[in-house]
Structures are given as structure tokens and as C-alpha cells.
Amino acid sequence: MIYREAGQFKTSYAADQAIFPILQDRIAVAIMMVVALVVIPMFGSDYFLEIIMINVLFFSLAAIGLNLLTGYTGQISLGTGGFMAVGAVSSYKMAILFPDLNIILIFLLSGLFAAAVGILFGLPSLRIKGFYLAVATLAAQFFLDWLFLRVDWFTNASTAIEGVPRSLFGVTITGPAATPVAKYYVALGFVLVFALIAKNLVRSQVGRAWMAIRDMDIAAEIIGIRPLRTKLLAFAISSFYCGIAGSLMLFLFYDSAEPDLFDINLSFKVLFMIIIGGLGSILGSFLGAAFIVTIPVILTNAPDLLGLPISSELAKHLEFMIFGALIIFFLIVEPHGLARLWQIAKEKLRQWPFPY
Amino acid sequence: MTTSTRRIGDTLLKLEDISLSFGGVKALTNISFEIKEHEILAIIGPNGAGKSSMLNVINGFYHPQEGRITFRGQVRRQMRPYDAARQGIARTFQNIALFKGMSTLDNIMTGRLLKMKRNFLWQALYWGPALKEELEHRKVVERVIDFLEIQAIRKTPVGRLPYGLQKRVELGRALAAEPDLLLLDEPMAGMNVEEKEDMCRFILDVNDEFGTTIALIEHDMSVVMDISDRVVVLDYGRKIADGPPEEVRRNKDVIDAYLGVSHEEMAAE
Numbered sequence: 010m011i012y013r014e015a016g017q018f019k020t021s022y023a024a025d026q027a028i029f030p031i032l033q034d035r036i037a038v039a040i041m042m043v044v045a046l047v048v049i050p051m052f053g054s055d056y057f058l059e060i061i062m063i064n065v066l067f068f069s070l071a072a073i074g075l076n077l078l079t080g081y082t083g084q085i086s087l088g089t090g091g092f093m094a095v096g097a098v099s100s101y102k103m104a105i106l107f108p109d110l111n112i113i114l115i116f117l118l119s120g121l122f123a124a125a126v127g128i129l130f131g132l133p134s135l136r137i138k139g140f141y142l143a144v145a146t147l148a149a150q151f152f153l154d155w156l157f158l159r160v161d162w163f164t165n166a167s168t169a170i171e172g173v174p175r176s177l178f179g180v181t182i183t184g185p186a187a188t189p190v191a192k193y194y195v196a197l198g199f200v201l202v203f204a205l206i207a208k209n210l211v212r213s214q215v216g217r218a219w220m221a222i223r224d225m226d227i228a229a230e231i232i233g234i235r236p237l238r239t240k241l242l243a244f245a246i247s248s249f250y251c252g253i254a255g256s257l258m259l260f261l262f263y264d265s266a267e268p269d270l271f272d273i274n275l276s277f278k279v280l281f282m283i284i285i286g287g288l289g290s291i292l293g294s295f296l297g298a299a300f301i302v303t304i305p306v307i308l309t310n311a312p313d314l315l316g317l318p319i320s321s322e323l324a325k326h327l328e329f330m331i332f333g334a335l336i337i338f339f340l341i342v343e344p345h346g347l348a349r350l351w352q353i354a355k356e357k358l359r360q361w362p363f364p365y
Numbered sequence: 366m367t368t369s370t371r372r373i374g375d376t377l378l379k380l381e382d383i384s385l386s387f388g389g390v391k392a393l394t395n396i397s398f399e400i401k402e403h404e405i406l407a408i409i410g411p412n413g414a415g416k417s418s419m420l421n422v423i424n425g426f427y428h429p430q431e432g433r434i435t436f437r438g439q440v441r442r443q444m445r446p447y448d449a450a451r452q453g454i455a456r457t458f459q460n461i462a463l464f465k466g467m468s469t470l471d472n473i474m475t476g477r478l479l480k481m482k483r484n485f486l487w488q489a490l491y492w493g494p495a496l497k498e499e500l501e502h503r504k505v506v507e508r509v510i511d512f513l514e515i516q517a518i519r520k521t522p523v524g525r526l527p528y529g530l531q532k533r534v535e536l537g538r539a540l541a542a543e544p545d546l547l548l549l550d551e552p553m554a555g556m557n558v559e560e561k562e563d564m565c566r567f568i569l570d571v572n573d574e575f576g577t578t579i580a581l582i583e584h585d586m587s588v589v590m591d592i593s594d595r596v597v598v599l600d601y602g603r604k605i606a607d608g609p610p611e612e613v614r615r616n617k618d619v620i621d622a623y624l625g626v627s628h629e630e631m632a633a634e
Contacts, residue, residue, distance in 0.1 A: 023500055232479075
């Protein structure tokens with residue numbers, strides 16, 4: 010009864026094409042905005058903000074990026090970690106080399122570097138598809154890992170790259186001295202803006218061209234889509250997102266990290282996020298990131314909260330087992346991800362409590 | 366359809382001595398014919414006669430080893446299918462080639478792709494000129510949707526639609542591109558009588574209202590004879606007849622190709 014679109018008539022195509030055409034959705038989104046912008050920073054503990062929220066935010070950004078490429082354009086990529094490394098390393102280098110450059114600008118430029126690298130490694134996608142492309146992007150991952158580990162110039166001959174402290178409007182927002190609230194706002198700002206942009210892209214002609222390539226590349230060519238250009242644009246934009254996510258990960262969360270933090274495991278982690286969240290769904294990217302980030306945290310803390318006397322080693326093993334089981338469970342229940350579950354729930358809710 | 370006001374005009378597409386082979390297999394041998402503006406041309410022939418290969422040649426999928434293709438007075442070089450789309454050639458496939466994960470509306474919107482000029486940076490904003498353009502094209506697409514009477518399935522993912530409707534959506538996507546030449550590969554295959562009648566009506570209406578030139582492949586002879594202005598018959602990669610339906614129907618080679626002719630008879634002749 011509560012969630013109904015009955016009586017909400019759309020009189021223009023603009024209204025019909027809105028992101029949230031249903032009034033109840035708009036109210037829910039407004040409430041979530043207030044929670045994200047006011048309630049969480051005011052009442053969230055530092056632990057909650059740093060370990061959960063910032064983590065979820067930069068992973069969401071990476072997941073949106075990979076989802077644009079894999080979920081919307083159908084090009085499987087295992088190079089996410091490498092592209093995130095390009096973002097992190099280039100923003101570190103820029104912060105060191107140009108001390109006066111605005112940190113926001115640095116993040117955006119690091120995205121552009123990652124986009125350029127993404128285009129380069131996206132070139133094989135014209136000729137190869139599916140698993141073979143996955144292997145080609147895997148090569149990108151290994152090459153970039155090697156490059157940042159072995160070539161001293163990238164790390165300024167130290168073992169780690171650092172999130173250089175910087176401030177914006179007089180508030181320190183990066184580095185160890187920055188407060189979690191400041192970091193949270195920076196991450197949230199990036200994620201909100203780029204999630205909106207991603208949503209706009211996928212509901213306009215660019216997105217339709219991507220999905221056309223994904224669903225049937227021959228038919229896409231017939232209606233005038235140039236496959237290479239379309240795929241490379243997807244690689245570029247996807248890597249742009251991943252690059253910024255990598256920068257945020259270094260500057261807002263780790264503060265200091267060895268380049269091999271961005272290894273193949275990270276690529277797989279982001280891939281799991283979009284598979285569990287839902288391929289081809291912006292909402293799914295958020296749900297997947299939240300799932301993968303929060304479940305281990307909950308599992309780690311669960312024995313203490315329940316007062317179970319389990320040794321920390323056993324707890325760690327249990328965490329892995331339960332986590333794995335949960336992933337398999339969700340994939341069996343709904344192969345199309347959490348976003349699809351949410352969609353089904355909404356459809357059910359529309360008829361509740363009087364299904365006909 | 367001689368009653369309509371449309372006039373068959375000059376040659377739109379001219380094929381001269383087209384030969385296409387895959388290794389040792391000759392798919393098309395020395396085929397020449399013309400497609401005239403505003404006409405409905407049917408290409409018929411038994412299975413494996415080379416009909417679909419013919420469309421693929423016109424469309425830029427296959428590159429014939431020999432022959433010349435002239436489209437709107439210009440000799441065509443080797444081209445890719447998206448170049449053909451740019452020049453105003455749209456087509457549908459024998460096996461439906463829709464984008465299954467997208468809604469009917471989105472599928473038909475992809476047909477407008479070449480008409481939309483704003484780059485991705487504008488589209489990222491979805492505001493101002495980009496929004497205006499999107500809405501303008503939505504209007505055109507809605508006209509196509511009205512024309513094909515598929516308003517009710519606008520937001521349905523096409524993968525869930527029944528076969529007949531999918532064929533209709535595919536026609537819609539081709540129409541949205543406002544093509545000069547529309548190639549239809551078996552638009553009525555696997556349809557029941559009612560669906561066939563609907564499809565015939567749409568084809569005739571498209572031709573009549575928008576003056577679109579149509580080249581179609583079809584197996585249902587009654588349909589071919591009823592709606593086409595001219596029929597080209599292929600058999601074993603060769604053209605065996607070309608003319609108005611009544612004439613083709615009486616052509617001896619055509620009857621032989623369709624009904625088969627025994628070798629004794631041939632020897633006796």
C-alpha cells in the first residue's frame with residue numbers, strides 16, 4: 010500500500026526518464042542523503058567511518074567503474090587492481106612533484122592517467138572476447154604490478170607510496186592527521202558525483218551503445234556503432250573510475266602502502282563485488298561493495314558480541330568459511346545479484362498487501 | 366499495391382557481376398540487379414540459394430571478390446557494416462538480433478544512434494542540450510512505437526517478449542534509423558497468419574508513408590506475390606529470374622528450381 014505508483018501520472022518524456030520516477034523512491038533517496046551527509050558524520054564512531062564507510066565508498070567507486078566495463082559493455086577485466094595502482098601512484102607522484110596543486114585536481118588527473126593506461130590495455134578487445142580478453146587484462150595487471158614494484162622512479166626509491174597530507178579550504182583531508190569525518194566527506198563527494206555521472210551515461214546513448222555491444226556486437230555494428238571506439242571509451246571511463254578509487258584508497262584509507270597492495274587479489278575483490286551486487290547495475294555496485302566490505306567486519310566482531318569464547322585463529326578461519334558460503338548462497342539464490350533481489354522486492358511491494 | 370500514390374523512382378542500388386566465394390564454395394556467381402527507389406523488392410530462392418549472402422554483401426558484412434556496387438550513384442569501396450548504416454542502410458536479421466538485456470524502448474533508441482550528435486561529456490551531465498536531444502529522439506521513437514502498436518511493451522526487456530513481438534521490435538529499431546534502404550531477412554519466418562498479416566501491413570505502410578525502399582527475403586510465396594513490386598529469384602548462387610511477380614510465377618526456371626526437375630525429363634527435352 011505504501012509503495013505505489015498508481016495515481017502518479019507522467020505528462021512529459023522528461024518525467025518518464027527521471028532516475029527515480031516514483032515519488033516514494035525520491036523520498037527514500039532524500040532520506041538516505043540526509044543520513045549520509047548529516048547523521049553518519051555526526052553520530053558515527055571513528056571506527057565505523059574509517060573501517061566501514063570510507064572502505065565501502067572507494068570500493069563502490071571502483072565497482073561502478075568495473076561495472077561500466079564488465080556489466081554494461083560485457084568486457085571482462087581482471088586489471089582493476091592495476092588501474093587502481095596507476096591512479097594511486099600517479100596521484101602520489103603528482104602530490105610530491107607539484108606541492109601547490111589542489112588535491113581534488115590531483116585525484117581527477119590521476120583518473121585521466123589511469124584512463125590512458127586503460128585505453129592502451131583495452132586495444133586487444135577489438136580482436137579478442139570473453140575469457141581471452143580476461144587473460145589479456147590479467148597481463149595488464151601483472152605488468153603494472155611489476156612496473157610499480159621494480160621501477161624506483163614511481164615510488165621515489167622507497168618501499169611504499171604515501172598519501173601525502175593535503176588540505177582543502179584549510180581542513181586537512183588526507184594523510185594520517187586528517188580526521189575520519191573530513192576523509193569521509195571527500196570520499197562521499199567523489200562517489201556521489203561520479204555515481205550520478207555513471208547513471209547518466211548508462212541511461213543515455215553512450216550506455217545504450219555499450220549495452221548493444223554487450224548483448225550482440227554484430228547487430229550493434231549494423232546500426233552504426235563502431236565497436237573499437239565504443240569499447241575503448243568504456244575502458245577509458247572504467248579505468249578513470251578505478252584510478253580515482255585507487256587514489257582515494259591510498260590517500261583516505263591506507264596513508265602509506267606498498268605498491269603490491271594493488272595486486273590481483275584486489276582485482277578479484279572488485280569483480281566479486283559486481284557479480285554479487287549485480288552486473289549492469291549502478292545500485293548493484295554499491296550493494297556489492299557494502300556486502301564484501303561489511304560481512305568480514307561483522308563476522309570478525311560477531312563472536313565477541315555474542316560472548317562466544319572462540320580463539321581469534323578459529324574466528325578468522327570461520328570468517329573465511331562463512332564468507333565463502335554466503336557468497337555461494339547468494340549466487341544460487343539470485344545469480345543476477347543483490348540489485349535484482351531488490352528489484353524483485355520492489356515488484357512484490359507494489360502489490361502488497363493485495364496481490365491480484 | 367499499385368493503387369498507392371508512390372512512384373518507383375531511379376536506381377538506388379546497383380549490383381553488377383557480384384561474385385562471392387568462401388574458399389572453394391561459390392556462394393554467389395555473377396549476380397547483377399538493381400533496387401529502385403521506393404520499391405519493394407523480394408529476393409526468393411530455395412534454401413542455400415545465397416539470399417542472405419546477398420543481403421550481407423549489400424550490408425557490408427561480406428566483401429565480394431568480384432563485382433561493383435553502386436549506391437546512390439556512388440561506387441562503393443570495401444566498407445564495414447557501420448559505414449553502410451551511415452549511408453542509410455538498415456536491416457533486420459533472420460534470427461532475431463535484438464539487445465536482449467535492454468527494454469523495447471532502449472532497443473529502438475539505439476536505432477537513433479547515428480542521429481545523435483552530443484558527445485559523452487554532455488551525456489554524462491544529462492542536462493541542457495544533451496537532455497533536449499534525448500527527449501527529441503524519444504519523441505521520434507515514440508512515433509515508431511505508435512506506428513508498430515507496441516506501446517504496452519515499451520519498458521519490457523525484449524528477452525521476455527514472444528517471438529512475433531521481438532520481430533516487430535527489430536523492425537522498429539531499423540525504422541528508427543530512418544533508412545533509405547531497408548533490408549529485411551525473413552521478416553515473417555515462424556509467424557502465424559495473423560502476425561504475418563500484421564507484418565505485411567507494417568511493411569506496406571512503411572513503404573507507403575515514408576517512401577522507404579525495401580528489399581526483403583521471404584519464403585511465404587503468397588506474401589511475396591502480394592506485397593512485392595518486383596521479385597529476384599536466386600538458385601545455387603545464380604540469378605535465374607527478375608521481374609514482376611506475375612511474370613516470375615510463370616517462369617519455367619523458377620518452377621523447376623522450386624518444384625525440382627528430374628534428370629530423365631531434362632534428358633528427354
